[in-house]
Amino acid sequence: MRSDLRTLKITPDEVDDYAELTVVDQSTIALYRAIAFKKLHHVGTFLLVQLFTLGIIIIFVVPPVLISLRKSSNLSNETSAVLPIVLSIFAFSLLIFVGWNAYLLSQIRRIKPTVKLLREVERFNQVIQSIELLDRLESVQGEGRSSELENRQQVLQVLQLTRDNLANALRADKIWRLHKNVVEQRYTIINDFEENLAELMVFNGDAPVGEYRHLLNDAMQINLSVHQEMRKL
Amino acid sequence: MHHFGLVMQFLRDRQTFLVEVAKGVRIESKIISFLICSVTFLALYGAIIGLSHSWLQMVSSAIKLPALYLITLMICLPTLYIFEVVSGSSRTFGQYLALLLASTSVISVMMIAFAPVTLFFHLSINDYTFFKLLNVAIFVITGIVGINFFYRGMMLVSDAEFNRNATEVMPVVDATADANSTPPLKPRGAGVIKAWLVLYGFVGSQLGWTLRPFFGTPDRPFSLFRELESNFYAHILYTITHLLLPN
Numbered sequence: 062m063r064s065d066l067r068t069l070k071i072t073p074d075e076v077d078d079y080a081e082l083t084v085v086d087q088s089t090i091a092l093y094r095a096i097a098f099k100k101l102h103h104v105g106t107f108l109l110v111q112l113f114t115l116g117i118i119i120i121f122v123v124p125p126v127l128i129s130l131r132k133s134s135n136l137s138n139e140t141s142a143v144l145p146i147v148l149s150i151f152a153f154s155l156l157i158f159v160g161w162n163a164y165l166l167s168q169i170r171r172i173k174p175t176v177k178l179l180r181e182v183e184r185f186n187q188v189i190q191s192i193e194l195l196d197r198l199e200s201v202q203g204e205g206r207s208s209e210l211e212n213r214q215q216v217l218q219v220l221q222l223t224r225d226n227l228a229n230a231l232r233a234d235k236i237w238r239l240h241k242n243v244v245e246q247r248y249t250i251i252n253d254f255e256e257n258l259a260e261l262m263v264f265n266g267d268a269p270v271g272e273y274r275h276l277l278n279d280a281m282q283i284n285l286s287v288h289q290e291m292r293k294l
Numbered sequence: 295m296h297h298f299g300l301v302m303q304f305l306r307d308r309q310t311f312l313v314e315v316a317k318g319v320r321i322e323s324k325i326i327s328f329l330i331c332s333v334t335f336l337a338l339y340g341a342i343i344g345l346s347h348s349w350l351q352m353v354s355s356a357i358k359l360p361a362l363y364l365i366t367l368m369i370c371l372p373t374l375y376i377f378e379v380v381s382g383s384s385r386t387f388g389q390y391l392a393l394l395l396a397s398t399s400v401i402s403v404m405m406i407a408f409a410p411v412t413l414f415f416h417l418s419i420n421d422y423t424f425f426k427l428l429n430v431a432i433f434v435i436t437g438i439v440g441i442n443f444f445y446r447g448m449m450l451v452s453d454a455e456f457n458r459n460a461t462e463v464m465p466v467v468d469a470t471a472d473a474n475s476t477p478p479l480k481p482r483g484a485g486v487i488k489a490w491l492v493l494y495g496f497v498g499s500q501l502g503w504t505l506r507p508f509f510g511t512p513d514r515p516f517s518l519f520r521e522l523e524s525n526f527y528a529h530i531l532y533t534i535t536h537l538l539l540p541n
Contacts, residue, residue: 073296074320077320077323078320081322083322084322084326087326113330113333116333116337117329117333119357120333120357120360120361120364121361121364121365121368123357123361124357124358124361124362124365124505125365127518127519128504128505128519131519143518147518
C-alpha cells in the first residue's frame with residue numbers, strides 16, 4: 062500500500078481514540094449488528110462476545126460461591142450432592158447473563174448512530190482498498206496516464222476531507238453519548254463538518270471519469286450519510 | 295482476533311505499551327484485550343491439565359485456573375491501589391488494572407508456550423506426582439516472568455510520573471531556595487510494590503490451595519473440591535519428599 066493511502070485508512074486504534082467506546086457500548090454494538098444486519102460475521106462476533114461474557118460471569122461467580130457454601134454449610138463432596146448446587150449456581154450465573162443482555166437491549170437506541178457511523182468507516186476503508194487495487198492494476202499495466210494520475214489525486218483529496226468528516230462525526234457522537242448536555246462543542250464540530258461538505262461539493266462538480274468517478278461517488282455518499290447522521294444527533 | 299493481535303503487538307513492543315499506560319492512552323480497550331487473552335489461554339491450559347483425569351475435571355480446571363488468577367488479582371488490586379495513592383501516586387485504578395492484566399496475559403501466553411511440553415509428559419509418563427510437580431514448576435516459572443514484567447512496568451511508569459512531577463515542581467523550588475538546602479526529589483520507592491508482590495504470591499497460592507483439585511488424583515473419582523487441610527507450602531514439601539524418598 063502506498064504511503065498516501067496508508068495514512069488515509071482509519072485504523073481500529075484511531076476509531077478507539079475518536080469514539081472512546083466503553084465495554085457496554087461495544088457489547089451493545091455487537092448485539093445491535095447481529096439483530097439489525099443479520100450477516101454471518103456479525104452474528105459470529107455477537108456469539109463470541111456472548112460466550113465470553115458468560116464465561117467471565119461463571120469464572121467470577123462459581124468458584125467464590127462454592128468456596129463460601131462449603132465453608133458455611135459443610136457441603137458434601139459427593140458428586141450427587143454437589144451437582145444440584147453447581148446447577149443452581151450456573152442458573153444464577155445465567156440469570157446475571159440474561160440481566161446483562163436486557164441492559165444491553167435497553168442501550169440499543171443510544172448506540173444506533175454510532176453503529177451507522179462505524180458502518181461508514183468500514184465503507185470508507187473499502188474505498189481505500191479499491192484505490193489500492195486500482196494502483197496495483199495500473200502498476201501491472203505500466204505507467205499511468207497523466208489524466209488518471211490527476212483523477213487519483215482528486216479522489217484522494219476528497220477522501221482526505223471525508224476522513225476528517227468521519228473523525229469529526231465520531232467525536233460529535235462521542236460527546237453526544239458521554240455528555241448529552243454539552244451542546245456547544247457539538248455544534249462547533251457540525252459547523253466544521255458542513256464547511257468541509259461545501260468544499261466537497263466543488264469537487265463533485267468537476268468529477269473525473271472511469272473507475273475514479275465511481276470511487277468519488279462512493280466517498281460523496283459516505284459524506285452525505287455521515288451528514289444525515291450528524292443532523293440526527 | 296483484534297484483541298489477540300493487540301496482545302501480540304504488546305509482547306513485541308512492551309516499551310510503547312508501558313508509555314501508553316503511563317499516559318493513560320486507550321486503557322479500557324487494553325483491559326478488554328488482556329482479559330480476553332488471559333481467560334482464553336488460562337482456560338485452555340486448565341483444560342489440558344484437567345484432561346489428565348477426566349472430562350469433568352477438564353471442565354472444572356478450565357473454569358478454576360482463570361478464576362485463580364483473576365480472583366487473586368481482584369483481591370489484591372485494591373490494596374495496591376490504596377497503598378500507591380497514599381504514597382502519592384496519581385495513576386488511576388484502570389492503569390493499575392491494565393498493568394496487572396498485562397502481566398496475567400504474559401503468564402497465560404507463557405503457559406500456552408509450555409502446553410506442548412505438558413501434553414507430551416501427560417501422554418508419555420504415567421506418574422501423577424511428577425506431572426503435578428512439573429506443573430507447579432511451570433506455574434512458578436511463568437509467575438516469576440509475569441511478576442518481573444509487572445515490577446519493571448511499575449518502575450517505568452513510576453519514573454515517568456516522577457519525571458513529569460519533577461519538571462512541574464523544580465522550577466518553583468529553584469526560585470525559592472538555594473541548591474544546597476533543597477532536598478533532592480526521588481521516585482517513590484519500590485518497597486511498596488515488592489511487599490505487595492509478596493502478598494500477591496501468598497494470596498494466589500492460598501487461593502490455589504482452596505480451589506484444588508486442578509489435576510485430580512488418578513485413583514480417586516472426580517471431586518469439585520477437597521477438604522481444607524494443611525497449606526500449599528507444606529503440601530509441596532511433602533510431595534517433593536515423597537518423590538525423592540518414596541519409602
